[in-house]
């Protein structure tokens with residue numbers, strides 16, 4: 361349900377209205393320490409993005425009640441394989457709803473932070489994709505997210521659309537937690553080694569836009585727009601699995617699988633409904649240059665989340 365929280369002391373704070381509070385990125389916004397004043401946060405029960413009839417009015421009322429100075433949409437349909445069978449629902453949540461949210465934000469003069477994905481690209485080549493590369497999604501999820509980007513842009517308000525990749529955190533479902541579980545229960549793991557990208561900690565997807573929002577100077581700032589945001593470096597899902605499992609073993613987790621039993625395989629040997637891009641690399645030069653923000657290596661985020669998981673093990 362929507363919750364209204366008391367305003368805390370202000371130092372050019374962001375008064376955030378958060379949608380998708382229970383997801384990985386939503387939880388990271390809720391846990392943000394610096395400069396984020398959460399004036400309202402909604403989950404699916406409080407604001408169902410699939411309920412397109414009432415979404416605009418409910419959101420408008422929520423804004424009136426909570427008086428944010430930025431709306432963050434961290435809600436999305438993220439079940440990549442299931443989306444192949446539920447494309448209309450994925451499209452409603454990931455494309456039509458963001459269009460409505462962006463229209464409400466634009467009408468009220470509020471900036472919107474919205475997230476998108478590497479899966480808008482077809483993954484050809486091995487060079488990192490830049491923001492101006494032509495998207496060509498391979499999956500229903502990717503198509504719905506691309507349509508969402510376009511709907512946010514079409515609404516005409518100030519926005520930051522942040523395309524990211526391979527998100528993980530200590531909360532929710534993600535590849536890191538799946539692998540950590542399987543590594544403790546299986547003798548062998550088979551993981552694709554021909555898809556490359558950068559695992560992105562949810563916390564980075566809060567820290568960086570907070571910095572960006574603080575730097576942005578009003579409506580006429582030319583830096584509003586679409587950016588790629590992920591850590592530096594890249595790996596394959598297999599490289600990611602080996603790294604996180606070996607780090608966990610070194611930290612004392614009861615890892616059962618031997619390192620040599622984490623087998624690299626091709627995507628064709630791991631059949632799934634949705635086709636994933638082989639190259640999920642995103643170039644982040646635009647963001648780094650426009651906002652003078654340095655990005656950490658992907659391994660640092662993995663280490664941090666493993667430490668957080670260790671503390672509750």
Ligand SMILES: NC(=O)C1=CN([C@@H]2O[C@H](COP(=O)(O)OP(=O)(O)OC[C@H]3O[C@@H](n4cnc5c(N)ncnc54)[C@H](OP(=O)(O)O)[C@@H]3O)[C@@H](O)[C@H]2O)C=CC1
Nearest residue numbers: 382383384385404408409410435436438475477524526527
């Ligand atoms: N996860 C990833 O690897 C990546 C994610 N992204 C993008 O980042 C953003 C955040 O993703 P992430 O936090 O990882 O995703 P999660 O799947 O962790 O969270 C998504 C949240 O959206 C909520 N949601 C789903 N459907 C609805 C609905 N109909 N109405 C309201 N809320 C709904 C979910 O609610 P509930 O908890 O009830 O299910 C969930 O809390 C998304 O835009 C995603 O597309 C981009 C690249 C990679």
Ligand SMILES: Cc1cn([C@H]2C[C@H](O)[C@@H](COP(=O)(O)OP(=O)(O)O[C@H]3O[C@@H](C)C(=O)[C@@H](O)[C@H]3O)O2)c(=O)[nH]c1=O
Nearest residue numbers: 438440477478524525526527535550551552597630636
């Ligand atoms: C569990 C498992 C997965 N895999 C493969 C399948 C797939 O190619 C790859 C990742 O699988 P997952 O299903 O965990 O990840 P997936 O749902 O494809 O993750 C994507 O989610 C959406 C929301 C995004 O926007 C993307 O950036 C990306 O993070 O790993 C293995 O090879 N072995 C395994 O044991």
